[in-house]
Amino acid sequence: MRYLSFLCISIVSYSKLGKCALFCCLASLSLLVHSQQTGPETKRSDMTVADNQSFLAPLVKESLLLDVAQTNTTVVVGERGHVLVGNLDQQEQLTQVPVPTTVTLTAVDGFGDTFLAVGHDATILRSTDSGQTWEVVFSSVDLDRPFLDVSFINEQEAFAIGGYGLFMRSSDAGKTWEQVQHFSLLSPDDIEYLESLADDPEFYQEELNYIFPHFNRISRRGDAIYLVGEAGLIARSADYGNSWERYDIDYFGSFFDARELSNGQILAVGLRGNMFLRGDDGQWDRIESCITTSLNSIVEQNDDVFVVGNNGVVLSLDPSQLSSNERAQTNNENCSGHIALSKIDSAISSSITNAFMLDGVLSAVSANGIQPVE
Structure with missing residues (x-):
């Protein structure tokens, strides 16, 4: 029940936590109902392991799915411990x-x-055989927060991030994990506030547990690592995550993804269709998307770039046009979007958290499972 309250309150405060508040809240509801049906979990030292393995659902491809990763195979994950594995x-x-x-x-x-999957109850799963078998390498209900993203930095280094600044690091390809805190990811106001509590260590620690913003996504381009979260958080690390530089941006909503594009520009997307671009001058400029729902992921497939979001939104993006100040024709809602963006019509109406190429077609990972976009 604790996650139901935590995640659903997030909808009211900033409309998405991690992959998207709607998804996480729906997932929490599903998890709550399922846990009532299957009984309590069993604790083993500091880890929690479910009494039973995940249920093999006949309609799993139409269930709530939240992310996809591709190396030499494809792995898709979602609610109730659902994991799908298969050909690219x-x-x-x-x-x-x-x-x-x-x-x-x-x-x-x-x-x-090697694959890593993360989720609620601060759970981390690991597979070393292309997703065919999995083991729980970390889980802790007591942390009272979910993981929202996981990323390999190289063959050995990996990060797992989540609610209230949950940040864990592995140096052995996900076998073991240690929790770390990076104060440079806090806003200047929060740092100043913590410093004012120096004379009260107990209260300082109490506040420290919840003052960090939710960390939503990590991405990498070359040696640069990017982390985004709530309260306008965009940060960059140039030393494999040992230190972070927080960007100053005139936006205080949640970001859900940021990517360094092939042309060196950095694109960030988030709440209520907000999209920002950091150009060659180092300034962050807002890109008009004419979208009012949350944008969840930036998807790069070969030379194509897409942005996907709630309500089935799929945008095609031309990076070569991003530096232009041109606008497209005004739409039916009297909005003129940036010339680099074009909306792709599809039959999808559910929230999309990610996308990938399947059978040569861009396919969405969505609240209604895997769906073709076009």
Whole structure:
């Protein structure tokens, strides 16, 4: 029940936590109902392991799915511990595999044959055989916060991030994890506030537990690592995550993804259609998207760039046009979007958290499962 309150309150405050508040809240509801049906979890030292493995659902490809990762295979994760594994580009080859948890899995990433999946109850799963079998390497209900993203930095280094500044690091390809805090990811006001509590260590620690913003997504381009979250957080690390520089941007809503594009520009997307670009001059400029719903992910497929979001939104982006000040023709809602963006019509109406190429077609990872975009 604790996650139901935590995540649903997030909808009111900033409309998305991590992959998207709607998804996480729906996932929490599903998880709550499922836990009532399957009974309590069993504790083993500091980890929690479900009594039963994930349920093999006949309609799993139409269930709430939240993320996808591709290396030499494709792995998709979602509610109730659902994990689908298969061929890189054939949907009929995607099949569900059992995993030793029923918590909602919010994110997945892979490096070679090794995959990591993370989710609620601060759970981390690991596979070393391209997603065929999994083990729980970390889980803690007591942390009282979910993981929202996971990313390999190289073959050995990996990060897992989540609610209230949850940040864990592995240096052995996900076998073991340690929790770390980076004060440079706090806003200047929050740092000043903590410094004012120096004479009260107990209260300082109490505030420290919840003062960090939610960390929503990590991405990498070359040696640069980007982290985004709520309260306008965009940060960059140039030393494999050992230190971070927080960008100053005139926006205080949540960001859900940021990517350094092939042309060196940095694109960030977030709440209520907000999109910002950091150009060659180092300034962040708002890009008009004419979208009022949340934008969840920036998807790069070969030379194509897409932005996906709630209500089935899929935008095609031309990076070569981003530096232009031109606007497209005014739409039916009297909005003129940036010339670099064009909306792709599709039959999808549910929230989309990510997308990938399947059977040669851009396919959405969505609240209604895997759906073709075009």
